[in-house]
Amino acid sequence: MKFKLILALILSLSGTVVLGQEIRYSDLATAKKGEYTSYLGSDGAVYKIGDRLKIGIPSSNKTFAFISEGDGILLPISNLTADASGTEAEIKRIWIVGNKRSGYSVSFRTKGMSGLSNYTIQFENALSTGEVKGFGMTSDDALTELKKAKDKLDLGLISQEKYDELKTELSKYIK
Numbered sequence: 001m002k003f004k005l006i007l008a009l010i011l012s013l014s015g016t017v018v019l020g021q022e023i024r025y026s027d028l029a030t031a032k033k034g035e036y037t038s039y040l041g042s043d044g045a046v047y048k049i050g051d052r053l054k055i056g057i058p059s060s061n062k063t064f065a066f067i068s069e070g071d072g073i074l075l076p077i078s079n080l081t082a083d084a085s086g087t088e089a090e091i092k093r094i095w096i097v098g099n100k101r102s103g104y105s106v107s108f109r110t111k112g113m114s115g116l117s118n119y120t121i122q123f124e125n126a127l128s129t130g131e132v133k134g135f136g137m138t139s140d141d142a143l144t145e146l147k148k149a150k151d152k153l154d155l156g157l158i159s160q161e162k163y164d165e166l167k168t169e170l171s172k173y174i175k
Contacts, residue, residue, distance in 0.1 A: 022046070023096065025124070028104045035095045039106055042124055043136030044172055051135075052088045053110065053121070055080075059129035066126040069117050080119060087112065089119050142173035 023031055024040040038048040047053075058064045063079035070077040089110035098104035108121040126132040137145070146167060153163040 023094070023106065025106075028096070028106070031096045031104050033096050033098075033104075035093060037094065039094050039108075039123070041106075041127065041134060041136065043127060043134040043138070045134055045136035047091060047094070047108070047123075047135065049091050049094060051091050053091065053108070054133040055084050055087050055089060056126075056130045056133050057085050058082045059131055064126070064131050066122040066129065066131050068120045069112075071118055075117075077120075084112070084119075089121075092118075137170070137173045139173055139175045142170040146170045146174070 021036050022038040022040060023036045025042040026040075038046055040046050055064075055067070058080075059066070060079075062082045064081075064084070065079065067080040067084075068077050069075070069080045069084075089112050091108050092111050093109035095107055095109075096104050097107050105125075106123045108119075108123050110119045110121060111117075112119060121132060123132065127134050149158065149163050149166045149170075152158045153160065
């Protein structure tokens with residue numbers, strides 16, 4: 001009993017493990033290192049443990065620059081190869097890495113759908129290069145949707161109120 005109490009006290013004072021919280025892209029500059037259960041990304045979407053990510057296309061020559069495979073213990077760490085394009089990976093862990101000088105970033109540890117491979121994803125870099133397909137909309141996607149809505153408004157298929165509602169929602173994605 002005393003051991004459990006001491007262990008709980010040490011963990012609560014250490015401040016290095018943050019679990020059960022959401023971290024936001026906008027809060028990364030002041031984030032605490034540790035683990036989180038969800039992440040609100042720069043694309044406006046929320047990513048949670050258990051969600052499945054779709055692997056996109058490599059940003060460099062036949063390998064992914066921001067997704068690595070292996071754990072460094074049983075399997076050597078190497079860049080994921082192009083063979084993984086189009087597959088899915090389940091988020092198992094979300095954590096903050098970095099320091100004040102170089103800045104903080106979010107990494108995801110995932111389990112590949114085959115169950116044999118684990119990936120480490122530098123999420124925002126992978127998202128911006130298309131190595132991972134996000135849940136949110138890209139700027140181009142949002143602009144396309146807004147143009148379609150404008151066409152529908154001009155044709156009288158939707159009301160001005162509906163168009164204004166869509167415009168407000170889509171504007172947050174357009175850069």
